[in-house]
Structures are given as C-alpha cells and as structure tokens.
Amino acid sequence: MALPYVHDLGDGIHVIDTGFHRDDFDAAYLVVQDGHALFVDTGTNFSVPRLLAALDDLGLPRDAVDHVIPTHVHLDHAGGVGLLMQQLPRATVLAHPRGARHMVDPSALYQGALAVYGQAQMDRAYGQLQPVPAERVQATTDGQTLDWHGRALHFIDTPGHAKHHHCLWDEASRSWFTGDTFGLSYREHDTARGAWIMPTSTPVQFEPEALKRSIDRLMARDPQAMLLTHYSRVTDVRRLAGLLFEQIDAMVAMALPLRAAPDRHAALLAGLNALYAEQLRRHGVTDLAAALAGLELDIELNAQGLGVWLDRDDGPR
Template identity: 35%
Template structure:
C-alpha cells in the first residue's frame, strides 16, 4: 500500500495498475465534498479501498468521483468502486457518459484487443454506472467541492475525444489524465525528470494534443497531476518534453509507414514500437539510466500501445 500526501489537502493513492507500482494513481481531495479523481481498472479497486481505509475515510462519505476519460485504466473500475460509495456522483465527459452507463462496447473492444483470458485478468468486472449517478461536465463548467476549492473542467482532446482535464483552484494545479502524457516518476531517484506523450488508439491526434497542451499552458498552473503517475511542479518542462517527443514519435511513425506501408497494421505497429523503444533506450543510456532500471518494463508496455495509436492515426490520415 502506497499513500502519499502531496500537499494542498490532496493524497495520491497508488492503484498498482497491471500489478506495477508508480503506474496509475487516484487522487483524494480532502474537502467537505470528498472527491476522488480516477479509479483505474477494477483489479485496482481493492488498493483504492485500502488506501482510503488507511486515511480513515469511509467510502460511504465519498461525494464525487471524477474520471478524466473512459479508457479502462482510468475508469474501468468506477462501477465496482461505486458499489462502496452509494452517495457518490460520477463526473464524466459528455462523450463518455453512455459508455459508463452501458459498458458493453468497452467490454467487447477490450476482449477483442486482449482476448478473454487477459481481459479477465486485467479488467474484469466492468460494471455499469446507474444513470442517476452520472453527471456530465461540459467545457468550462465548474464544481465547488470545498469553501475555497473550485474545480473547472476543460475539454482536452488529443489523447481521446472523451477527455477532460480538471483545474483545481486551491493548488493552482491541473489533473491531466493522459492529455499531456506520462510522468515516469520512478526516474526522479536518478535525478531525471522524464515525460512522454501517450498516443494510444484509437482517437490519438497530434494536432489536437498540441492544442490541448497550449490551452493548459495558458492557465499558468503551478502543478500537474498525472494519471500516470504523480505530481510535477515543473509545468514548463512537461510542455517542452511533450512537444519534443511528440514530433519524434510521429516522425518515426511516418518513416515506418513509408518503408513498410504494405505490411499489416500489427506488423507496422510492432516495428514502430521497437523503433521508439530503441530511441528511448539510447536517450536514457546517455542519461546514465541502467538497462535494468524498472522504467524499461514500463516503456516496453507503453511503446507497444503508443505505436498502435500512431499507426492508426497515420492510416486514417491517408484515407481522409
């Protein structure tokens, strides 16, 4: 169990997504309207419940559950968690509401990608959220959760069209889900800040991602709270690295499509995944990060997913 007080009456609970620490987190806002941001997938819910227990919080007191988007590593467990939070409302992007209310398409899609056995291990069960507990938040709408804490919702496509970010007035921070990437916070022990874009399928769009990044930049936030994983107090470094690596990711995708355009999607994705990971290996080696550092396990997983999103985007662009 990993629970961390990160200031401004916010606690980060490690949800051990995929059985990995520092992978996916839930944020607890300790206010009159007790608020949880992100739940991860259902296998992570026991970690969330244990984290709340360690904080002396009864789930029955949770008033608000917010999911930044409906990818299963962020919202797959919300229906299961809600069974423990009968008074709570679930806040979601307008494009995500119907999928939380009826997750059948999410389930079918996950089973197609992962197969029945892996689906059971990684995501099961995915439970529907009752309509009367679902609340849509439109762009720029707000939610008052405490006397001096207002949350403002910003629609931020790029990673997914059903994504919003949440600005927090108390910390002047923003909960960004996957919009401006992944924070490999385990590298801080090696004195390295490392941020990469998250380009998973099937709604990745680099232009929209940059527009969303610029929108966040314009807010002049002091902190960024990542879905994966933890808090950064250096927003300008986040924006710089996102833009730098996004160009590289897309350019390498274009090179793979140009060189191997006739290959099936899966093979092109594998070639791109290998190329991206090799590029990151070289970069980290120059930063004196050993080949056996745990970050490499995370990068292999993430580049496999990122490559699929980039190839999917490029193939759709060809057909437009």
C-alpha cells in the first residue's frame, strides 16, 4: 500500500515527508540501488517510524540499508540518526568530519539546540538524542567518491550554513542532496514562474561568502535538480541559484547597519520580513500575509543567525 508521505522521484530516489512541524516542511530521502538502500537525512526521533515504514512499503529488509548520511548535524536533519541506526544492523553513518563526533556523543549537540529552542520545544519536537557506536560512524572527506553498488556518489565540503555540512552528488540522477546549503523552497510558494527559494542563516555558523562559494561548487556540475531537505526536488537551478545570491547579499546589506542597533533582533526580523515580502510579491505570490506567516519560524532563525554572525570576532568587517 502506497504511503501518503512517500513519493517516488525516479532514479531510485524516494522523498519521505518526516512530519516535522507540518506537512511538506522537512524531507528525508531513501535511495534504492539493486536491492540496497541508504538514507540521506532522517528528520528527528519522531520521524523514524515513517522511515522504517518506507522500507517496509518497498519490501526492503532492515539489513538492506548500507548507509545513513546526515548532510549536517542540525536536529531536523540528523536528530533521528541514532534511533534509526538501532534498527539497521548493517548500516554505517557517513558524516562530515566536523559532525561525526556528535553522532557518537550527541550531548553537546543536544545542549546547543536546547540553548536555541528551550526544554519544552526540545521535548516536543526532538526527544532525547541517541548515540551511535563509534565503530559505525565514518567521516567523509572533501572530494570523496563512493562506488555504491555501481552508483557513483560524490561528497564535497559545503560550509556557509554550517561548518559541519557536506553535500552529496548522485551521478545517476545528476542531482545534489543539498541539506540546507541550497536554501529552502516550499511547494506552497510555487507559481507560474516556478519555485521560489530563500537562504537559511540558522544559528550559529552562517558565513555568507562561504555559502556563496559552496553554491558555486554545486553549480559547477551543471545539476539537473537539487534535492532539498526543505522541501523536496527543485529544478531550474540556475535561476534559483541567482535568487539565493541576490538574497544573501540583500540580507548582509540589511544586517550590517544594524550591528549596534538597540533592539537589533526586532530590526532584523522587520528587515527580513520586508525582504521576503518583496521577493514573494515579485514571484507572483498573492497572499503575502499567509506566506510570511508560514515562514515565521525560518525568519526567526535567520534573524538569530544573522545576529550571531554580526557578533562573531571573525564576522563582518
């Protein structure tokens, strides 16, 4: 029986709506090749039943899963890794070298998220993080190629959103699994012009110039599509890359004069709301109030991330 939260994208790639926050917000990917499987991103602990149900629906046993690959260790991408791995006897986690240790000991990861979200939200949205045995975690390297049952998968280091972020190129579909490096694009904002996209500066490691370099590296392979965690596949990637560059620059230009503002966070929120309202209006979105309400969490996190960037010793000059 087909599951309503799993969709076949072709080339053995299935997108799974993890159910985090709302529908069509947070994706995990299940890739199938010659009876073997891997997951890219997992959502949270509460997403794990959906991931396991997707395996069952495709007739794949637990031991068919070779790898679990978080694009980075933010909890909407990697919070469920430890719990999922308990159900996958043969799987290995392939994590960015800066993130691998957090899969083995997630205590610092949990405390960092707790400082951002608070205990009530942590309990409601994420639960307790589960460790992965060290022998089941491998760190990737920039430029590494994995020959996975005849399917070439290529890892690159993509800082800018987070220093512990890598992206995964799938040669078979000529697509990147981009995590948060290629921004956020929700399907409710699609118009006759196509998809709309926005960068994410979620705290605490936003680096605008590094993010632009990472996007350039993604575009260098002339991808046919980007497979986003938020949310699902987008095409017309050159236009979308242009939108990302435009908005990254606009976010920086808006934020810099506010570095010493007395109520900086409120000013950053107002500036981001104005920026995205204008972008959405130009894209043909008619109900701007509803669109901005749907982006409230992302705008809040972007404002927090810009604030951290403004305060960093190695931040803007």
